[in-house]
Amino acid sequence: MYDLAIIGGGPGGYVAGIRGAQNNLKVLLIEKDNVGGTCLNRGCIPTKSLIYDSRLFHSAKTSTILNGADSLAVDTSKLLERKRKVVKTLVGGLGAILKSNKIEVVQGKGSLQAPGKVSVEKADGSKADYEAKNVILANGSKPSVPPFIKVDGKFVQTTDEALDTQEVPENVIIIGGGVIGIEMATIYSNLGAQVTIVELLDDVLTTEDPDVRKTMRNMLKQRKVDVHLKAKAKEITVEKDEVKVVFEGADGKVQERMTQRVLVATGRAPVLDGVDAEKLGLAMEGPFVKVNGQLQTNLPGVFAIGDLVGGMMLAHKASAEAEIVVDCILGHKKSLKPELVPRCIWGLTEIGAVGLNEDEAKASGRKIKIGKFSYSSSGAAQAMGEVEGFAKVIGDAEIGEILGVHIMGAHATDLVSEAVTAMKMEGAVEDLYEAIKPHPTVSETLLEAALDWNKLAVHSPKKA
Amino acid sequence: MPEEVVIPNLGITVENGKIIEWSKNEGDTVEKGETLFVVEADKVTTEVESPASGVLARILVETDTEVPVFTVVALIAVDGEQIPDDYAPSKPPPAAKESAEPAEEKAAPEPEAKPAMAPGSQEVSEGLAVPAARKLANDHGLDLKTIAGTGPDGVIQLKDVQAALEAPAGAKASTLARRVAEKEGISLEGVEGTGVRGRIMRSDLKPTAQEAVSSGLDKVIPMDSMRKAIAKRMSDSAFTAPHIFFYSDILMDPLLSFRKGILPQFEETFGLRPSVNDFLIKAVALTILEHPIFNAVLNGDEIYIKPRVNVCLAVALPNGLIVPALDGTDRAGLVDIVEQRTDLVQRARDGKLTRDEMERGTFTVSSLAQFDITFFTSILNPPQSGILSVGKTRDELYLDDGEVKSRKTASFGLAVDHRVIDGAQAAAFLQSLKAKLENPNFTFLHL
Numbered sequence: 001m002y003d004l005a006i007i008g009g010g011p012g013g014y015v016a017g018i019r020g021a022q023n024n025l026k027v028l029l030i031e032k033d034n035v036g037g038t039c040l041n042r043g044c045i046p047t048k049s050l051i052y053d054s055r056l057f058h059s060a061k062t063s064t065i066l067n068g069a070d071s072l073a074v075d076t077s078k079l080l081e082r083k084r085k086v087v088k089t090l091v092g093g094l095g096a097i098l099k100s101n102k103i104e105v106v107q108g109k110g111s112l113q114a115p116g117k118v119s120v121e122k123a124d125g126s127k128a129d130y131e132a133k134n135v136i137l138a139n140g141s142k143p144s145v146p147p148f149i150k151v152d153g154k155f156v157q158t159t160d161e162a163l164d165t166q167e168v169p170e171n172v173i174i175i176g177g178g179v180i181g182i183e184m185a186t187i188y189s190n191l192g193a194q195v196t197i198v199e200l201l202d203d204v205l206t207t208e209d210p211d212v213r214k215t216m217r218n219m220l221k222q223r224k225v226d227v228h229l230k231a232k233a234k235e236i237t238v239e240k241d242e243v244k245v246v247f248e249g250a251d252g253k254v255q256e257r258m259t260q261r262v263l264v265a266t267g268r269a270p271v272l273d274g275v276d277a278e279k280l281g282l283a284m285e286g287p288f289v290k291v292n293g294q295l296q297t298n299l300p301g302v303f304a305i306g307d308l309v310g311g312m313m314l315a316h317k318a319s320a321e322a323e324i325v326v327d328c329i330l331g332h333k334k335s336l337k338p339e340l341v342p343r344c345i346w347g348l349t350e351i352g353a354v355g356l357n358e359d360e361a362k363a364s365g366r367k368i369k370i371g372k373f374s375y376s377s378s379g380a381a382q383a384m385g386e387v388e389g390f391a392k393v394i395g396d397a398e399i400g401e402i403l404g405v406h407i408m409g410a411h412a413t414d415l416v417s418e419a420v421t422a423m424k425m426e427g428a429v430e431d432l433y434e435a436i437k438p439h440p441t442v443s444e445t446l447l448e449a450a451l452d453w454n455k456l457a458v459h460s461p462k463k464a
Numbered sequence: 465m466p467e468e469v470v471i472p473n474l475g476i477t478v479e480n481g482k483i484i485e486w487s488k489n490e491g492d493t494v495e496k497g498e499t500l501f502v503v504e505a506d507k508v509t510t511e512v513e514s515p516a517s518g519v520l521a522r523i524l525v526e527t528d529t530e531v532p533v534f535t536v537v538a539l540i541a542v543d544g545e546q547i548p549d550d551y552a553p554s555k556p557p558p559a560a561k562e563s564a565e566p567a568e569e570k571a572a573p574e575p576e577a578k579p580a581m582a583p584g585s586q587e588v589s590e591g592l593a594v595p596a597a598r599k600l601a602n603d604h605g606l607d608l609k610t611i612a613g614t615g616p617d618g619v620i621q622l623k624d625v626q627a628a629l630e631a632p633a634g635a636k637a638s639t640l641a642r643r644v645a646e647k648e649g650i651s652l653e654g655v656e657g658t659g660v661r662g663r664i665m666r667s668d669l670k671p672t673a674q675e676a677v678s679s680g681l682d683k684v685i686p687m688d689s690m691r692k693a694i695a696k697r698m699s700d701s702a703f704t705a706p707h708i709f710f711y712s713d714i715l716m717d718p719l720l721s722f723r724k725g726i727l728p729q730f731e732e733t734f735g736l737r738p739s740v741n742d743f744l745i746k747a748v749a750l751t752i753l754e755h756p757i758f759n760a761v762l763n764g765d766e767i768y769i770k771p772r773v774n775v776c777l778a779v780a781l782p783n784g785l786i787v788p789a790l791d792g793t794d795r796a797g798l799v800d801i802v803e804q805r806t807d808l809v810q811r812a813r814d815g816k817l818t819r820d821e822m823e824r825g826t827f828t829v830s831s832l833a834q835f836d837i838t839f840f841t842s843i844l845n846p847p848q849s850g851i852l853s854v855g856k857t858r859d860e861l862y863l864d865d866g867e868v869k870s871r872k873t874a875s876f877g878l879a880v881d882h883r884v885i886d887g888a889q890a891a892a893f894l895q896s897l898k899a900k901l902e903n904p905n906f907t908f909l910h911l
Contacts, residue, residue: 427639
């Protein structure tokens with residue numbers, strides 16, 4: 001009898017396992033593939049490896065100080081090799097950590113038979129049953145593909161295949177202008193492909209702040225990425241060595257494009273293999289498993305976390321939920337505040353955000369003030385040659401509560417951490433600038449944005 | 465700069481303090497926190513600690529001298545400094561009221577004398593603090609209002625400021641929790657923090673802020689000095705003086721019609737409008753003249769019948785109760801009583817009563833006549849021996865020669881200290897008062 005059985009070894013499942021083991025729970029972790037989940041194997045980490053490598057290439061290629069930049073070429077086999085090595089290192093490291101915590105990792109497809117009862121179907125076809133006082137469903141997600149699109153893995157891909165494809169197409173059409181679409185567009189664009197984005201909604205990155213979206217649109221335009229908004233993909237067919245994409249533009253006109261590659265980035269859907277909701281009587285909420293604030297499902301002793309329960313489908317959200325579940329099992333009630341879950345996007349420049357965007361803040365009915373500071377006014381950003389971007393602070397005009405922070409530009413994904421900490425500690429906007437920032441760093445942009453919130457920014461012209 | 469030692473704030477109503485003993489002599493070495501002198505105010509003695517370590521260089525106010533609170537009474541030389549002979553303290557002692565002269569004649573008042581504050585300091589003067597505490601708070605830009613004083617009656621002492629400086633801002637409560645608490649007027653004291661290491665988070669305020677404050681439930685109210693004084697005096701009185709109570713219904717028609725009758729002319733002549741209470745105060749004073757034991761205070765084994773009849777009137781304030789005394793109500797005419805009463809009630813509400821006005825009373829009248837209260841009892845206002853409780857004037861039906869008629873009556877309650885006054889005396893007093901109020905034409909014949 002285990003104290004805790006976890007189905008899925010991604011950033012939700014493995015964190016729950018480690019945290020449980022640290023608290024002397026006897027833990028069983030079931031993973032059908034490699035531990036680390038989508039994040040480590042097919043998501044966050046591989047894309048970042050490719051983002052940084054492709055960025056290096058693009059920077060070099062467009063450098064004004066390197067001689068022979070024009071003749072530079074990227075060895076995509078080495079690009080992939082490095083990515084695989086990174087993944088291997090991290091997966092191996094994680095395995096060692098799990099082992100050191102005496103977590104029993106079982107390879108195979110886990111399924112929930114009943115509350116407290118899980119079974120594992122191993123690769124060799126054998127089956128094993130386990131009993132556990134608590135079960136966490138951390139099955140994760142997979143790319144969600146509209147029914148009319150057939151993914152062949154070669155011409156029509158999802159990120160699962162794209163991140164492992166050595167050949168860089170000359171042109172690619174990305175269906176979807178969300179986070180995945182933008183990050184993949186960045187990689188392709190950095191590597192020299194002509195990118196077209198077909199997005200159904202009226203903007204890219206629709207969850208982000210209007211200023212972030214606008215800046216991103218401009219950057220895509222500068223990169224000559226062909227962005228079609230309010231555009232509906234209607235037909236995708238492979239014709240010989242090319243793909244025909246038919247979509248209806250915002251103007252209602254139907255366009256037909258031929259492309260070497262199509263990437264389907266239309267979001268992700270929860271994986272429910274091994275979780276027969278109907279049979280179990282597991283309550284669902286749309287495609288997701290229904291949970292309460294402590295991630296408890298309607299079944300006793302059964303929790304669900306991560307992409308399985310919806311919300312922001314981010315690794316760190318799953319990890320945070322994992323901790324809440326273990327706390328709950330240990331008898332401490334905690335809950336996750338969605339407004340304190342940071343978002344990070346590695347597009348043509350980085351985006352780090354937390355809390356409400358400007359539209360949401362206004363819609364909340366609170367009296368707000370906004371502070372903003374441009375990267376172009378930052379000494380560090382100028383010295384780095386990365387002048388695109390800004391830091392933006394949205395705060396309650398009365399008590400100074402930090403409602404949202406949006407940073408776009410170099411190191412933005414790192415910078416936002418400071419805001420998350422301040423918000424978690426219930427700091428006010430003033431707290432963001434009352435701490436001294438090292439100079440010259442782009443961290444000063446957040447300081448200046450917070451100062452600007454009180455019309456006190458130092459390195460920008462006085463506002464009327 | 466020498467460290468200035470002041471008479472601390474000794475209570476909300478206390479204006480002056482009398483040094484009854486210097487624990488140190490000039491030239492003695494003193495340690496910070498050591499008792500320097502004993503001050504008496506409001507019959508309470510308080511030991512005052514030295515705000516600094518050094519040498520007690522100069523005593524400016526001798527014993528048995530009454531001076532206003534916050535007067536600089538001594539100078540402490542720190543680090544062996546020499547204090548110039550012409551050193552002028554920031555708040556010099558005024559000319560002594562009683563015996564000894566201040567030791568330092570040169571400490572003459574300067575018209576421009578300012579409180580001990582660093583230049584450029586602003587709002588730090590709100591909290592009542594000893595100079596050393598004030599200076600330290602000033603140096604660190606700390607708002608004294610945010611510091612809870614542990615000195616007598618909440619005076620902020622040096623150690624309080626030091627403690628406040630040691631605890632970095634926000635260590636105990638998050639910025640937002642503090643701001644929300646400030647905005648909603650919630651005390652952070654006693655709030656249990658659920659944040660990291662017990663930090664008070666905004667959600668910790670919620671039960672108080674959002675649910676309880678609206679209903680007034682489930683919150684902790686720190687007692688202010690007035691509340692503390694009321695609590696102490698009332699429990700002293702209730703648990704020391706054996707109270708006995710007497711009630712009598714008094715016919716109010718005669719007084720009401722008497723007042724109505726004289727009101728127009730009174731107003732025209734004196735520009736004043738006497739209230740029912742004014743007549744009541746006078747009637748009580750006259751009754752006391754007939755029953756002098758009601759002007760008594762218990763003084764050890766002696767009953768001291770005070771020389772003047774100073775009737776007090778209880779005045780309700782938003783945060784408490786204050787009982788100023790009119791002066792010489794036995795001799796005062798109605799005009800004088802109206803004037804005194806109007807002035808005292810106003811100043812009571814403004815918090816501007818003098819200590820004498822608070823202490824000179826010999827008998828108290830407490831009226832709840834404006835409420836629908838038929839009768840009630842009061843706790844004696846120590847060291848007085850009697851207190852009169854006045855209920856509302858109500859309509860009452862009675863039979864007059866077989867005919868049902870209506871008249872106005874009010875129930876009067878009298879509480880007396882049985883150590884001093886016995887039942888028959890109390891009954892006689894109440895009978896006498898009743899007779900006076902029911903026959904106002906004769907009672908107020910001389911006015």
